[in-house]
Amino acid sequence: MSVFTPLSRPELETFLAPYGLGRLRDFQGIAAGTENSNFFISLEKGEFVLTLVERGPVQDLPFFIELLDVLHEADLPVPYALRTTDGVALRELAGKPALLQPRLPGKHIKEPNAQHCVQMGEFLGHIHLATRGHVLTRKTDRGLDWMLEEGDRQLAMLDSGAGQLLRDALAEIGHYKERILALPRANLHADLFRDNAMFEGTHLTGVIDFYNACSGPMLYDLAISLNDWCSDDSGKIDAVRARAMLGAYAALRPFTAAEAELWPVMLRVACVRFWLSRLVAAQAFAGMDVLIHDPGEFKHRLALRQKVEIALPFAL
Missing domain, CATH: 3.90.1200.10 (Aminoglycoside phosphotransferase (APH), C-terminal lobe)
Known part of the structure; x- marks a missing residue:
C-alpha cells in the first residue's frame, strides 16, 4: 500500500476537530498513490480526502491551494483545500504538510471511449x-x-x-x-x-x-x-x-x-x-x-x- 506515513485514529481526530465537520466515522489509506500519502476520511458531515505531502518543496503548497481555488471558482470539478473554522487551509500532521479536500464522486475509467x-x-x-x-x-x-x-x-x-x-x-x-x-x-x-x-x-x-x-x-x-x-x-x-x-x-x-x-x-x-x-x-x-x-x-x-x-x- 502506498501510504508512506501511517496515521492513528487519535491523531486524526485531533487534526480534524478544527474543521467543524463532526465526528470521525472511518478512515482508510489509499493504495493508488505513488508520491503522497492519501486517506479517505468519513466524517458526520461528509466524505473527504486527506493528503500528506511527501515529495516536493513545502513552499509550493500555497501555489496548489491558489490554483485549485481558481479552478473551483471557474466551476470545474476539482478538489480544493477546505479551511478550518479559523480560515487555515495548509496545516501539518505527523510532521508533514496536510490538506483536507472534498471527496469527488465517480470512478476511474480503465478503458476510455x-x-x-x-x-x-x-x-x-x-x-x-x-x-x-x-x-x-x-x-x-x-x-x-x-x-x-x-x-x-x-x-x-x-x-x-x-x-x-x-x-x-x-x-x-x-x-x-x-x-x-x-x-x-x-x-x-x-x-x-x-x-x-x-x-x-x-x-x-x-x-x-x-x-x-x-x-x-x-x-x-x-x-x-x-x-x-x-x-x-x-x-x-x-x-x-x-x-x-x-x-x-x-x-x-x-x-x-x-x-x-x-x-x-x-x-x-x-x-x-x-x-x-x-x-x-x-x-x-x-x-x-x-x-x-x-x-x-x-x-x-x-x-x-x-x-x-x-x-x-x-x-x-
Whole structure:
C-alpha cells in the first residue's frame, strides 16, 4: 500500500476537530498513490480526502491551494483545500504538510471511449482558458532541464537499444528546448492520467492529484493526457479517441501553427518525462511495498511515437 506515513485514529481526530465537520466515522489509506500519502476520511458531515505531502518543496503548497481555488471558482470539478473554522487551509500532521479536500464522486475509467476523451479535451481546454490570462508561476521539477540531466544519468543503466532511444530523445529535447518553452502558456495539470479522473458513465465528475501542476506550454499538458487516454493496448495512438480529444480541445482554444509543428516532438517529450520518472521511482522504492508503474510502458510508447500520424486540427 502506498501510504508512506501511517496515521492513528487519535491523531486524526485531533487534526480534524478544527474543521467543524463532526465526528470521525472511518478512515482508510489509499493504495493508488505513488508520491503522497492519501486517506479517505468519513466524517458526520461528509466524505473527504486527506493528503500528506511527501515529495516536493513545502513552499509550493500555497501555489496548489491558489490554483485549485481558481479552478473551483471557474466551476470545474476539482478538489480544493477546505479551511478550518479559523480560515487555515495548509496545516501539518505527523510532521508533514496536510490538506483536507472534498471527496469527488465517480470512478476511474480503465478503458476510455471517444466520449470520455471528449470530456478530457474539454477539461484541459477549460483549465487553460481559466489560467492563461493570469498564469500562476511554478516551474515543474520534472521539466526539460530535469529530463536532460536525469536522462544522462540513466543512460549508463540502460541496454544499448533503450540507451540509443533515450539518447536520441534527449538530443531532440535539447534541439527544440527554446521553441517548446516559447509556446503559448497557462497552468497545467501535467499528470492527467486515467487514474486521476472520475466519471459517472461518460460524465466527468472529478479530476484529482494536482501535485505536479505547474506553469508551462499548454500543448505539453495535452500531450501527457493523450499519451495515456488515447493509447490502445499495444501503446499505439487510437485515432478515433485522439481526434475526439483534440477536436474538443480545439473547439475551446484553437492551436497555433507553432504548436502544430511541434506536436510530434511534444508527444515524445511527454513519453520521456514519464519513462524517466518511473525509472527513478523504481530505483528509489525497489523492494518496498509501494505501487510502482512500469517504466517500460513509456519506453515502448516513445519508440512508437517516432512516427506520429495524428495532426492537430484547425491550427491557425
